[in-house]
Amino acid sequence: MQQLYDTQAPNPPSRAILVGVTLRDSMLHETEESLQELRQLTETAGIEVVCETIQARKVPNPTYFIGEGKVEELKAIVEELEADVIVFDEELSPAQTRNIENTLDTATVDRTGLILQVFAQRALTSEARLQVTLAQLEYALPRLTRMWTHLSRMATGAGSGSGALRGPGETQLEMDRRWIRKHISHVKKELLKVEKRRKVQRQNRSEKIKVSLVGYTNAGKSTLFNTVTGENVLAEDKLFATLDSTTRRVSLPQNQTILLSDTVGFIKKLPHQLVAAFKATLEEVTEADLLLHVVDISHSEAEAQINAVDKVLTELEADEMPTLMVFNKIDQLESEDQMLLLQSRYPEAMPISAQRGDGISELMEILAERFASYGAMINLHIPYKDGKILDLLYKHGTVLDTKYADEAVHVKARIPSRHLKSVSKFAVTDLNPTL
Ligand SMILES: Nc1nc2c(ncn2[C@@H]2O[C@H](COP(=O)(O)OP(=O)(O)OP(=O)(O)O)[C@@H](O)[C@H]2O)c(=O)[nH]1
Ligand SMILES: [Mg+2]
Numbered sequence: 399m400q401q402l403y404d405t406q407a408p409n410p411p412s413r414a415i416l417v418g419v420t421l422r423d424s425m426l427h428e429t430e431e432s433l434q435e436l437r438q439l440t441e442t443a444g445i446e447v448v449c450e451t452i453q454a455r456k457v458p459n460p461t462y463f464i465g466e467g468k469v470e471e472l473k474a475i476v477e478e479l480e481a482d483v484i485v486f487d488e489e490l491s492p493a494q495t496r497n498i499e500n501t502l503d504t505a506t507v508d509r510t511g512l513i514l515q516v517f518a519q520r521a522l523t524s525e526a527r528l529q530v531t532l533a534q535l536e537y538a539l540p541r542l543t544r545m546w547t548h549l550s551r552m553a554t555g556a557g558s559g560s561g562a563l564r565g566p567g568e569t570q571l572e573m574d575r576r577w578i579r580k581h582i583s584h585v586k587k588e589l590l591k592v593e594k595r596r597k598v599q600r601q602n603r604s605e606k607i608k609v610s611l612v613g614y615t616n617a618g619k620s621t622l623f624n625t626v627t628g629e630n631v632l633a634e635d636k637l638f639a640t641l642d643s644t645t646r647r648v649s650l651p652q653n654q655t656i657l658l659s660d661t662v663g664f665i666k667k668l669p670h671q672l673v674a675a676f677k678a679t680l681e682e683v684t685e686a687d688l689l690l691h692v693v694d695i696s697h698s699e700a701e702a703q704i705n706a707v708d709k710v711l712t713e714l715e716a717d718e719m720p721t722l723m724v725f726n727k728i729d730q731l732e733s734e735d736q737m738l739l740l741q742s743r744y745p746e747a748m749p750i751s752a753q754r755g756d757g758i759s760e761l762m763e764i765l766a767e768r769f770a771s772y773g774a775m776i777n778l779h780i781p782y783k784d785g786k787i788l789d790l791l792y793k794h795g796t797v798l799d800t801k802y803a804d805e806a807v808h809v810k811a812r813i814p815s816r817h818l819k820s821v822s823k824f825a826v827t828d829l830n831p832t833l
Contacts, residue, residue, distance in 0.1 A: 411483035411505055414445045415475060418452040418487040419464060426454070429487070431699055432666065435637075436487050436509060442637050443515050448479045462501070463494045469501055476504050485512055489667070492541040510537060510669040516638055517672065525592050525678070526641040532585045533675040539578050593678045600685060606796075607656040607769050609648075610683045612711065613692035614703035615639075615663030618726040622692055622752035623660035626762075631660055638663060643682045650766040651759075654812060655796040659686070664710040666702070673713055684716050688768065695725035695737050695749070704740075722768070723747040724761060729754050778809045778824040787821055 418433040420426050429452055437447050453468050462469050463486065472484065484498065486508040498506045507515070514534050521527045611619040620633035620640050627646040632639050643661040650656060659682040673680070683689065691707060693700055704723075711717045723744050725737060729751040741747060748764060750757035775798075780787050788807065791797050795813035813821065 411445055413448045413479065413481045414440050414483045414485045415472065415479070415481045416440065416447055416450040416485050416487065417464065417468075417472070418450070419458070420452060420454040421458070422456050426452070428702075431702075432487055435666070436485060436512070438637055439509075439512050439516055440485055443512060443519060445483065445485075448481055449475055451475075458488070461494065461497050463488060463490055463498075469498065473502055476502055483507060485509075495541060509667055510671070513665065513669055514672065517641060520638050521641050523642050525589075528585055528588050528592065529675040529679065530641075530672075532582065532589065533669065533671040535578050535582045535585065536671045536675070537669070539575065539582070589675075589678065596678050596681065600681070607654065607688075607772055608659065608682075608686045609656050609688045609690055609765070610659045610661065610686035611692055612661070612683055612689050612707060613663060614694065614707055615665050617663065617692045617694040617697075617703070618752045619663060619692045620660050622690075622724070622726065622750070623658060625752050625755060625758055627658060637665070641679075643679050645682070650762055650769065652766040652770060654766060654769050654772065656765065656769065659683075664707050666706040668706075668710055670713070673710065680714055683711075684714055684719075686719065687772075688765075689716070689719050689721040691721050691723045692726050692752075693723060693740075693747070694727050695740065696727040696730045696732070698736075700736060701740060704744075722764070724757075725749045726752050728756060772812075772814075775810070775812050776818075776821065777826050778811065778821060779806050779826045780809060780824050781806045784824070787824060790817065790820060 416433055416436055418429045418436070420429040433450055433452065437450065440447050451468075451472075453464050455465065459465050464472075475481065476484075482504060484502065484504055484506045486506065488508060489510055490498070490506070490508045495506050495508065498504075514530065514537055517526075517530045518534060521530045611623060613619050615637045616635065616639075618633075620631050623644070623646075624630060624633060626648055629644070629646055631644050640660060641662050643659050645657050645659040648656050648658045661682050662676060662679060689711075691704075693704055697703060708717060711719075723746065725740070725747050728737070728749045731737060737749065741749075748757055748761050750761055752758070778787070778791075782805065788797075788809065791809060791811045791813060794817050795811050797809060797811045799808075799810040801808040808826075
C-alpha cells in the first residue's frame with residue numbers, strides 16, 4: 399500500500415484535463431507557467447495531458463472552486479476526449495473534490511494530490527516510501543474520495559487485518575477513517591526508528607563541515623553533486639528525480655574535507671504534509687554549516703523558483719542559515735538578461751555549469767575560503783602506544799598526512815578547537831587555532 403493511484407490498481411487514470419484558475423490577485427502568465435509545471439508533474443506521473451483550460455475568477459466558487467458553467471463545459475470535454483482524471487492546479491477542499499467528482503463522474507485530484515502521487519512513484523528507499531505514505535495518509539484522511547476506493551477495498555477485504563473489522567454501529571466511512579488513523583500511527587512509529595538511526599549517523603558527523611545542496615526540483619543539484627564527488631547518483635530531466643539524501647566526502651583546495659549532501663528538491667506549493675513527513679531527510683538541510691542554493695538560471699521562472707525555495711526554507715526554519723547561491727546551467731542561457739538582473743540582486747552568486755564543469759574549481763576555492771577558519775591545523779608526533787589519539791583525529795578531524803616512523807606516527811591534521819586539549823601534549827609545532 400503505497401500509492402493512492404496505485405499503478406497496480408484496476409484502473410489507474412491515463413488521460414488528464416488540467417484546470418488552472420487565475421484569481422483576482424494573480425496574473426494570467428503566472429497561471430500559465432504554473433500550468434506548464436503541472437503538465438510536467440502529470441506526465442512524470444505517467445498520465446497523458448489531453449486538454450488544458452484556464453478560468454479567470456474573482457474568488458473561488460465554494461462548491462466547485464471553478465464556476466458552474468465551467469463545470470458543464472468540462473463535462474462535455476471529458477466525454478469528447480475520454481478523459482479519466484481532472485487535475486486542478488489549486489488546492490481543493492475535500493468537499494469541492496467530492497462535488498466535482500460526483501458531477502463529472504470522473505476522478506479529481508489537486509496539485510497536492512498529484513505531487514504526492516509523483517513522490518509515491520519515485521520513492522525508492524524504504525525511508526522515502528514511509529515518508530510518502532505518511533503524507534498520503536494525512537492527505538487522504540479528510541478526503542476519502544474516489545482516490546481512496548482501492549485503499550478502502552484493501553482495508554475491508556478479507557484477511558486485511560484487525561483494522562478491517564467493522565465495529566458495532568460503525569459506518570463504512572468511520573471504519574475507513576479508523577483504518578487510516580491506525581495506519582498513520584504505525585507509519586509514524588516506523589519513522590521514529592529511522593530518525594533515531596539518522597541521529598546516530600549525524601552524531602558521527604557532528605565535527606565535520608557539512609554542506610547541503612538545496613534548490614528547486616530539476617535545478618541540477620544531483621548533477622553538481624556528481625561532478626564534485628565523482629559519484630553517479632540519478633540526475634535526469636524529470637521533476638523529483640531525487641527523494642533521498644546522499645552524503646559524500648569532498649576535499650577542498652586548502653586540504654579541508656567537507657561532507658556534501660544531495661537531497662530532495664523543492665517546488666511551488668510543496669504540500670505541507672510532505673515537508674512534515676520528510677522531516678528526517680530534510681534534517682540534512684537544517685543541520686548543515688552551509689547551504690548551497692542551486693538555481694537553474696536558464697529557466698524563465700528562475701526568480702520565482704528562488705522565492706519558492708526560500709519559502710520552503712522558512713517553513714523548515716532554515717531561512718537564516720548561511721547560504722551560498724550558485725547560478726547553474728549557464729551553458730544553456732539564451733540571453734544574459736535574466737542572469738544580469740539576478741546577479742544585481744544576488745551579487746555573491748557563482749555562475750557555473752554543473753554539466754560542463756564551468757566554474758566548479760572557483761566554487762571549490764570559495765568554499766575553501768569560507769571554511770579556512772574551521773578548526774586548527776596541527777602537526778603531531780604520536781607514539782604507537784597512544785593509537786587512540788589517532789582514532790580521535792580520524793573521528794573528529796581531518797587527517798591530512800601521516801608518516802610512519804620507528805616509534806611514532808607523524809600526523810598533520812585539522813581538528814576542531816574543543817579537541818585541541820586532548821591532543822596538545824603530542825603537538826610538535828605551536829598550536830595555532832586560527833589556521
Ligand atoms: N545544460 C545543462 N543541463 C544541466 C546542468 N546541470 C544539470 N542539468 C540537467 O538538468 C536536469 C536535472 O538535473 P538534476 O541534477 O537531476 O536536477 P536536481 O536538482 O537534482 O533535480 P531533482 O532531484 O529532481 O530535484 C538533468 O537533465 C541534467 O542533465 C547544466 O549545467 N547545464
Ligand atoms: Mg536530484
